Amino acid sequence: MRAEAAPSYVYAPDLGEAGSRIVLSESETHYLVHVCRARVGDRASATDGRGAVGSLRVTTLQPRVTAEVESVTRATPARRAWVWSGAPEGERADWLVEKLAELGVERWQPLQCERGSWRRGAARLDRWRRLSLAGMRQSRRGVLMEVREPVGLPGGLESVPAEAVRWLASPEGPSRPPDPSPGLSVGAIGPAGGFTPAEERAFLGSGFSPISLSRGRLRSETAALGWALWWGLG
């Protein structure tokens, strides 16, 4: 990539091994050709969104960019985070999704709560998935945050793996949170109106520990971001 071009980082789910040839999707072709102004022979970085990051050399531009995979590095992250979110007010979920992806969260699970429900819809999921991709590209991470369809409580709790460390964002948590642990951590954040006492009991009964992320009362989306930042600092 020439010096004047934007730094390029493409999503290539079928990245494969060094030496293979890949064809980029329509949207990644557009990004590389029209945003980064790539030419034949240019290099770009790519990820499969599942931990592999590689170097590409562009071989053709039309109708889709094809590239040779020059090298691939696979990393298994020592720590993984899932965020379970009640619905924030208005359209605040859009930037929440972008930020969580930027911070390296592996999975985002919207939660239907008594005091806050998510409107369902394929268009919203599609937009969130595009924002997740934009966040991954921005942060040049090797993991694409998975955006899930909303699920209800308490049944949804059953999908948390047994080994996961579980945190419930709560003003009643310790004022100085502990260091985040290795492995998988799941953070649950209530909707704008908060979890009901019954919902809180369901979390606490499922092994979630309360954690306080600020001395003030945070909006739902700020608390979710706070949890992901706390996790990422460790």
Add this chain to the structure above:
Amino acid sequence: MRAEAAPSYVYAPDLGEAGSRIVLSESETHYLVHVCRARVGDRASATDGRGAVGSLRVTTLQPRVTAEVESVTRATPARRAWVWSGAPEGERADWLVEKLAELGVERWQPLQCERGSWRRGAARLDRWRRLSLAGMRQSRRGVLMEVREPVGLPGGLESVPAEAVRWLASPEGPSRPPDPSPGLSVGAIGPAGGFTPAEERAFLGSGFSPISLSRGRLRSETAALGWALWWGLG
């Protein structure tokens, strides 16, 4: 305030002492009467935005709410934070201002940088000041974040008090940041295009230490929020 009313928290810069009577501003009158539906005799919380938080009892509603100050508590925070921000992309500053206020930052100073400049304008400053007030109300804090007019570098560095602990958000900082210190901390975050090497040298030469807030590359506004969250966790 009746049970069905929203929790009320008003900004009263002339809060004074217990026993005094105050008149709320037009916008706080609107908030208390039309949003919280206060009636004569109701109680509300109030802050002067400079560390004092009190309890009010509403005495009249028209044309402005007047109230009796029943009690006042003054707190001097052990730790204070200022954020110095280069310009993020587009309108991302709006939510940055709201979030920094929500997290308890005391002063926000937009920085004119070589790779990112703030459009000046009274309308923008007014909007940011309203967002700062909304963030304070949301978090029920006793400090109103001061929103300053943009200043340039490196001259602007002279206004940092000698005793302040200084941090420069930088991917080259330590991957595990230290605990934040008591007293005043100043965090500087580059614009969307980053600080230039000369600007970075100006910060480092003025006693700023690099700090890394994530293992990925963060957008300007995410890094600013990350710094404030890190500061607030300590």
